[in-house]
Amino acid sequence: MPERSKKAAPRFSAAARKKLAETLAQTGLGAGRDAPITRRTESGGPCQLSTSQERLWLAEQVLAPSPLYHVPLAAHLVGPLDIVALRRALDDLLQRHDILRARFVQVDERVEQHTLATLELPLVPVDLGALPSSQRYARALALARAEFRRPFDLAQGPPLRAALWRLSAEEHVFLLAFHHIVCDGATMRILCDELAEHYAAERSGRPLSLVEPELQHGDYAVWQRARAESAEARSALDYFAERLRGPLAPLELPSDRPRPAQWSVHGDWRTRRMEPSLGASLSELARAHQATPFQLFLAAFHALLARLTGQHDLVVGIPLGLRERSELERLPGFLVNTLALRTRCEGSLSFVELLARVKDTALEAQAHGAAPFERVLERVQPARDPSRAPLFDVMFDHRAGLAEELHLAGLSSGRLIPEDQLHSGTSKVDLAVYTALDASGFSLSAEFRTDLFDPSTIDLLLERFEVLLRALAANPHARVDELELVGAGELELLRRWAQGPNVPGCESTLHAAVAEQAARAPESCSMKRRRSAG
Known part of the structure; x- marks a missing residue:
């Protein structure tokens, strides 16, 4: 069996997790999560959706067809690909x-997951060999984007598609496009591992080494919905209702255009890559303050928002993975909740003080993660603005341990294609920022609404975030309102603005031209004043 992708790095340090466990024990929170998850006797029959799945399904009904909730798993495969083995591995x-064969059917006033008995995805390679070799990969990416963005029919199913483009005998682009209702980031790791194992078994003719799944997603959905009605969940709802009580001022990020009256899905993605040493030094800084990289980067994002907007009462959305139980670690599906973190971020705080505040807020929110986001919305009932997402305008996540490669036996490379090359062209909020740190490097990425921001503006925002991170790495005790934001790129932009446009015959300023004329002919008049008539 191929080596498993590494598990995501913990979002909370060992000390923080101990504190969280003590909090759960003292308050009685967490009792619901200890209830056993049992396998349904009628596996494959109609079953409930989790509350998170139900929210995505409702959003899909309200919105026009779009790829807003599409998730790609795409790889650039180099080496002798056995297409027959890949097709059989995918079928297996x-x-x-069951979740990969699901369709979502409305029955009266509820929606159910029905499972297709069998499913075979067509996987016929599209040959791009007639194109010049220098154009094939770009063409394959363009075709993959078009295929990835094609809407799904959730009622008919299936919630995924497969496609393959042949660039040469030993070079292919492979795409699996999913609807988010059946997957999340951890699912990509699981499926990469298992597809590789199925492929190796098909290719060699050896028995499959994977054990049968302990649970199916429907089993989890039944357990999760019961947990959402528990005393633990009611207490968690009370917590968020209190934290989010009072006016929540919308975040006013500097934008390129006025906010449209109606929210739209149109978006884009930008990435800024940096040397791994910066990420390593920031991770070490986090450890020195008993924090995780996630908490440090989240605190830095708060500092950036406060500096850009001048606002100090910030609400930021974060995703929370729900695979804390061992039997859920290898279960594909949408096992994610969304948490709304409200934090005060005064400029007079040092960054170390802000880090401690953000860490405590995140720990408390995770301790109350049994409250489904959709129930929080119902309870808080924030003022609705059709031009904005509810509760928060920005999201943040630190990505660690994500799948980076599809390890197919016999291939020299199966590098996954990053989101700046294969993106849905949508955005769920005004701005979502992601940090990623792994062996290959350190990066900042942003998904953003294109009706508000130009790509160049987001590039500048990511540059400012990098400058801020370097500043706090050098002096974490600096005040938030004194952290450096202006980098070399922005300084060059300011220099060009100060210089003004190039006008033929006017390469200098007026006072410099007078000085030059005086130096050339000191005895002559360098400038005459013409008196106006009258």
């Missing part, structure tokens, strides 16, 4: 997990 993977 679909039979292994």
Whole structure:
């Protein structure tokens, strides 16, 4: 069996997790999560959706067809690909997990997951060999984007598609496009591992080494919905209702255009890559303050928002993975909740003080993660603005341990294609910022609404975030309102603005031209004043 992708780095340090466990024990929170998850007797029959799945399904009904909730798993495959083995491996993977064969059917006033008995995805390679070799990969990416963005019919199913483009005998682009209602980031790791194992078994003719899944997603959905009605969840709702009580001022990020009256899905993605040493030094800084990289980067994002907007009462959305139980670690599906973190971020705080505040807020929110986001919205009932997402305008996540490669036996490379090359062209909020730190490097990425921001503006925002991170790495005790924001790129932009436009015959300023004329002919008049008539 291929080596498993590494698990995501913990969002909370060992000391923080101990504190969280003590909090759960003292308050009685967490009791619901200890309830056993049992396998349904009628596996494959109609079943409930989790509350998170139900929210995505409702959003899909309200919005016009779009790729807003599409998730790609795409790889650039180099080496002798056995297409027959890949097709069989994919079929075996679909039979292994009911959620991959799901369709979502409205029955009266509820929606159910129905499972297709069998499913075979067509995987016929599209040959791009007639194109010049220098154009094939770009063409494959363009075709993959078009295929990835094609809407799904959730009622008919399936909630995924496969496609393959042949660039040469030993070079292909492979795409699996999913609807988010059946997957999340951890699912990509799981499916990469299992598809590779199925492929190796098909290619060699050896028995499959994977054990049968302990649970199916429907089993989890039944357990999760019961947990959402528990005393633990009611207490968690009370917590968020209190934290989010009072006026929540919308975040006013500097934008390129006025906010449209109606929210739209149109978006884009930008990435800024930096040397791994910066990420390593920031991770070490986090450890020195008993924090995790996630908490440090989240605190830095708060500092950036406060500096850009001048606002200090900030609400930021974060995703929370719900695989804390061992039997859920290898279960594909949408096992994610969304938490709304409200934090005061005064400029007079040192960054170290802000880090401690953000860490405590995140720990408390995670301790109350049994409250489904959709129930929080119902309870808080924030003022609705059709031009904005509810509760918060920005989101943040630190990505660690994500799948980076599809390890297919016999291939020299199966590098996954990053989101700046294969993106949905949508954005769920005004701005979502992601940090990523792994062996290959350190990066900042942003998904943003294109009806508000130009790509160049987001590039500048990411540059400012990098400058701020370097500043706090050098002096974490600096006040938030004194952290440096202006980098070399922005300084060059300011220099060009100060110089003004290039006008033929006017390469200098007026006072410099007078001085030059005086130096050339000191005995002559360098400038005459013409008196106006009258």
